[in-house]
Amino acid sequence: MNLDIHNVAYGSQTIDFKLRRSPCKALSIHVYPDRHVEVVAPLNAEADQIYKKVRKKAKWIKEQQFFFEQFPQKTLERQYVSGENYYYLGRQLRLKVKINIVNSVKISGGHILVSSHYPNNQKLTKQLMEDWFKVCAHRKFRERLDLCLEQFPSPENFKPKGVIVRKLEKRWGSMTPSAQLILNKALIHAPLVCIDYVIIHELCHLQHPDHSPNFWRFLTAILPDWKKRKTQLEKYRA
DSSP states (O other), rough: OEEEEEEEEEEEEEEEEEEEESSSSEEEEEOOOTTTTTEEEEEEOOHHHHHHHHTTTHHHHHHOOOHHHSSSSOSOOOOOTOOOOEEEEEEEEEEEEEOSSSSSSEETTEEEEEEEEEETTTHHHHOOOOOOOOHHHHHHEEEEEEEETTTSSSSSGOOOOOEEEEEEEOSSSOOOTTTEEEGGGGGGGHHHHHHHHHHHHHHTTTTSSHHHHOHHHHHHOTTTEEEEEEHHHGOOOO
């Protein structure tokens, strides 16, 4: 979907934002890690209303952009060779690739140990690691979901109909209208407290679909330290 580019003045600066129309009831503003701003507005929202809301949130937008500047995007391409560092559940591990007749990936001490018949084949090492991380993500996310549900007053009312693990470009997770919980596979690199934050955040959307004040109040009641967890999580964004 093509998004229109708009801007508003903020002091001597300008805030550029992409505008997307949606059948939503309330206008929402999102600041992404690459620092671009997206505004999602109801189909019938007047332009003046949209600009007024963006100007009102200008200080918050600039604060979010400044926050993300602390975590510059990683530009170095992975080589998938021994000596590189990777995170698993918040723990930094060093990659060690060795020759073996059987392909395998496991944690050994402070290493991710990848064994294969072709240890110099970087594409094979990459595939083995990605497959391993995905298997770990499926297992660990379902395990954490069960524990997170216990934080809710009526767990059965917040149980999603399914869990989908896949690559997400701009989000850590989402909840579909059909109650499917989608989690970014990259979450497996973050600590358990951060994984739990994303899961609980998305489960709260089953009661409050948008990011209204009621949503944030509900999230805070379930997870009082969510802001601290969110800040910690951004350090693990790929």
